[in-house]
Amino acid sequence: MDVTSKNLVVEKAKTSRIEQIDFDHLPFGANFTDHMFVCDYKNGQWETPKIIPYQPLMMEPSASVFHYGQAVFEGMKAYKDDEGGIWLFRPDENFRRINRSGERLAMPAFPEEYFFEGLKKLLLLDQEWIKPGIGNSLYIRPFVIASQPAIIASPSQEFKFIIICSPAQSYYGGEVRVKIAEKFSRAADGGFGYTKAAGNYAGQFYPTNLAKEEGFQQVVWTDANTHEYIEEAGTMNIFIRLGDKLITCPTSDRILDGVTRKSVIALAEDRGIEVEVRPIKVVELLEGMKDGSLKEMFGSGTAAVINPILGFGYKGERYELPKVENSYAATIKKQLMDIQYNRAEDKFGWRYRVK
Amino acid sequence: MDVTSKNLVVEKAKTSRIEQIDFDHLPFGANFTDHMFVCDYKNGQWETPKIIPYQPLMMEPSASVFHYGQAVFEGMKAYKDDEGGIWLFRPDENFRRINRSGERLAMPAFPEEYFFEGLKKLLLLDQEWIKPGIGNSLYIRPFVIASQPAIIASPSQEFKFIIICSPAQSYYGGEVRVKIAEKFSRAADGGFGYTKAAGNYAGQFYPTNLAKEEGFQQVVWTDANTHEYIEEAGTMNIFIRLGDKLITCPTSDRILDGVTRKSVIALAEDRGIEVEVRPIKVVELLEGMKDGSLKEMFGSGTAAVINPILGFGYKGERYELPKVENSYAATIKKQLMDIQYNRAEDKFGWRYRVK
Numbered sequence: 001m002d003v004t005s006k007n008l009v010v011e012k013a014k015t016s017r018i019e020q021i022d023f024d025h026l027p028f029g030a031n032f033t034d035h036m037f038v039c040d041y042k043n044g045q046w047e048t049p050k051i052i053p054y055q056p057l058m059m060e061p062s063a064s065v066f067h068y069g070q071a072v073f074e075g076m077k078a079y080k081d082d083e084g085g086i087w088l089f090r091p092d093e094n095f096r097r098i099n100r101s102g103e104r105l106a107m108p109a110f111p112e113e114y115f116f117e118g119l120k121k122l123l124l125l126d127q128e129w130i131k132p133g134i135g136n137s138l139y140i141r142p143f144v145i146a147s148q149p150a151i152i153a154s155p156s157q158e159f160k161f162i163i164i165c166s167p168a169q170s171y172y173g174g175e176v177r178v179k180i181a182e183k184f185s186r187a188a189d190g191g192f193g194y195t196k197a198a199g200n201y202a203g204q205f206y207p208t209n210l211a212k213e214e215g216f217q218q219v220v221w222t223d224a225n226t227h228e229y230i231e232e233a234g235t236m237n238i239f240i241r242l243g244d245k246l247i248t249c250p251t252s253d254r255i256l257d258g259v260t261r262k263s264v265i266a267l268a269e270d271r272g273i274e275v276e277v278r279p280i281k282v283v284e285l286l287e288g289m290k291d292g293s294l295k296e297m298f299g300s301g302t303a304a305v306i307n308p309i310l311g312f313g314y315k316g317e318r319y320e321l322p323k324v325e326n327s328y329a330a331t332i333k334k335q336l337m338d339i340q341y342n343r344a345e346d347k348f349g350w351r352y353r354v355k
Numbered sequence: 356m357d358v359t360s361k362n363l364v365v366e367k368a369k370t371s372r373i374e375q376i377d378f379d380h381l382p383f384g385a386n387f388t389d390h391m392f393v394c395d396y397k398n399g400q401w402e403t404p405k406i407i408p409y410q411p412l413m414m415e416p417s418a419s420v421f422h423y424g425q426a427v428f429e430g431m432k433a434y435k436d437d438e439g440g441i442w443l444f445r446p447d448e449n450f451r452r453i454n455r456s457g458e459r460l461a462m463p464a465f466p467e468e469y470f471f472e473g474l475k476k477l478l479l480l481d482q483e484w485i486k487p488g489i490g491n492s493l494y495i496r497p498f499v500i501a502s503q504p505a506i507i508a509s510p511s512q513e514f515k516f517i518i519i520c521s522p523a524q525s526y527y528g529g530e531v532r533v534k535i536a537e538k539f540s541r542a543a544d545g546g547f548g549y550t551k552a553a554g555n556y557a558g559q560f561y562p563t564n565l566a567k568e569e570g571f572q573q574v575v576w577t578d579a580n581t582h583e584y585i586e587e588a589g590t591m592n593i594f595i596r597l598g599d600k601l602i603t604c605p606t607s608d609r610i611l612d613g614v615t616r617k618s619v620i621a622l623a624e625d626r627g628i629e630v631e632v633r634p635i636k637v638v639e640l641l642e643g644m645k646d647g648s649l650k651e652m653f654g655s656g657t658a659a660v661i662n663p664i665l666g667f668g669y670k671g672e673r674y675e676l677p678k679v680e681n682s683y684a685a686t687i688k689k690q691l692m693d694i695q696y697n698r699a700e701d702k703f704g705w706r707y708r709v710k
Binding site: 027028029030032036053055056057058059060061062065066067068069070071072103104105106114116139141143145146149150151152153155164166180181184185186187188189190191192197199200202203204205206208209224225227234235267288 | 382383384385387391409410411412413414415416417421422423424425426428442458459460461494496498500501504505506507508509510514519521536538539540541542543544545547552553554555556558560561563564576579580583589590658665699
């Protein structure tokens with residue numbers, strides 16, 4: 001059955017694949033719901049958006065995205081509360097950011113009304129895929145790819161804005177130890193490290209593989225110029241707790257302006273925790289290990305929410321963080337998830353009701 | 356008809372599209388020959404390579420390349436001499452480089468024998484698309500894309516190695532003036548600027564668009580740290596001529612090790628031109644304009660071969676290079692193209708006969 005609204009054409013899937021999914025053992029990002037949202041940009045404008053059954057894309061081999069990486073994405077989650085209500089968390093932030101990312105990559109802005117109408121309709125169609133219970137969510141992946149069939153190294157004139165959804169449990173198994181980057185870098189001053197551009201990710205895989213061989217799960221990137229300052233972990237912003245202060249580095253053109261990051265800052269301040277947003281020297285971590293003032297490290301990101309970092313490696317040495325009572329990571333994570341799952345007061349107005 | 360050799364399956368196109376092509380008015384990279392080479396990587400190995408009729412790819416929306424930019428490419432050209440001989444130029448360099456690029460992006464190396472057998476067969480099948488005459492060529496685009504259908508931010512376990520070919524005249528219309536980057540950057544120390552990774556290109560589009568609005572065609576990137584040194588132009592390495600010296604900056608982890616670049620150095624030295632490979636300060640360009648010692652600037656790259664740069668812009672000022680007699684750019688370009696088109700002695704052994 002086809003449903004057409006002013007801004008949206010809907011073609012429903014004939015059957016659902018939901019019965020094939022083992023919701024208790026979900027690999028991250030490998031299963032997708034029955035529908036997807038697609039909107040094409042051609043001749044200088046976004047065409048009518050569509051929701052269609054989840055299906056492969058037919059792409060010309062010359063499509064710019066394959067050659068020049070003109071692609072950006074977002075990560076969001078939908079949560080179901082115990083009454084069946086469906087919620088998003090600060091989706092306006094993700095919407096604005098995908099357009100900010102796109103602007104830096106010479107891609108056209110996507111209309112807000114298309115985004116929200118499409119996203120809401122998609123979530124309602126596939127709402128059975130959102131399971132209640134803390135930790136369960138539907139990971140939402142909006143992305144834009146350059147589809148013009150031409151291998152000239154200049155901005156594409158054609159794009160596809162797509163949203164796909166994948167049922168998720170928590171992103172990380174659990175224990176995360178990180179390697180502090182000493183040689184490799186993620187982003188340049190004057191570059192596009194602050195965007196969720198596809199090209200910011202593949203370059204991290206090889207250094208991360210090397211770190212994994214040494215027993216770490218992630219790399220914490222440092223500034224490309226001196227490697228003296230920590231920046232972010234590629235899929236997470238980084239926080240440290242020195243004494244009772246929570247510290248994170250400022251965003252810049254190298255560092256993603258994370259939605260979870262800014263939510264953590266707001267929640268911490270609201271609890272009366274002193275938060276410093278300032279550059280963090282690697283040497284502060286080492287000194288903090290020595291004098292015992294480094295009490296916690298954690299990463300923040302949509303997929304991981306808050307991920308405690310148990311230890312780090314730097315210049316051949318390994319450092320193991322102490323077990324801490326009254327963990328900021330645990331406290332703030334619980335509060336954040338309680339807001340996301342509609343179990344706590346939402347004094348900042350972050351929740352967005354889909355249903 | 357299907358032709359199968361040990362390492363290659365060939366499915367010929369039933370009809371050719373060549374009659375639809377206006378070879379006198381070729382936009383760059385928009386028309387493709389009748390066949391393409393495809394080899395899939397799955398379960399830890401490259402499967403049997405295939406040549407098939409040029410056709411769209413079926414890609415899952417979750418394919419890693421769309422999300423994380425795990426993609427690398429090469430640019431090569433095939434030339435036809437006046438006797439119908441078909442030649443490549445230093446293809447071993449491109450082959451090695453695509454694997455070097457891939458290694459930095461955590462992609463598996465492609466076997467040399469698959470590459471050359473597939474490439475030669477593809478060129479023989481589509482040889483009518485290669486037109487003789489200086490300036491005409493078949494642009495060859497090998498590329499590798501991550502195809503695993505999973506949006507977890509880690510290296511793909513599935514890839515496609517593809518070669519497509521596009522008939523080409525010269526890449527640039529003619530006049531190129533460049534803007535020297537003052538704020539934006541292309542690559543970080545410790546990053547992957549030296550690779551032909553897709554992610555190195557899209558980030559250049561927006562700053563290049565801004566430069567175009569000011570009347571420039573390209574951006575010459577400078578070091579991200581100080582913006583005091585010129586690096587490369589994104590699709591070209593940069594040479595300057597100061598007095599009678601030819602100077603280009605050293606390759607690094609930020610700068611592509613261009614095949615045309617190293618060929619220009621060899622040809623220049625062989626002609627007795629003094630070549631310096633050393634960092635070039637922007638201020639040297641300004642001083643060279645003032646005292647008249649800056650006689651030439653040009654870019655080198657497979658698509659453009661050698662592209663004279665007529666002027667540059669920096670900090671709001673515009674500089675117009677003098678007309679020069681005995682241009683190095685023109686002399687070396689002619690010699691290089693004479694070698695490529697089998698019109699001159701090939702003392703370095705750069706030509707590779709396909710037929």
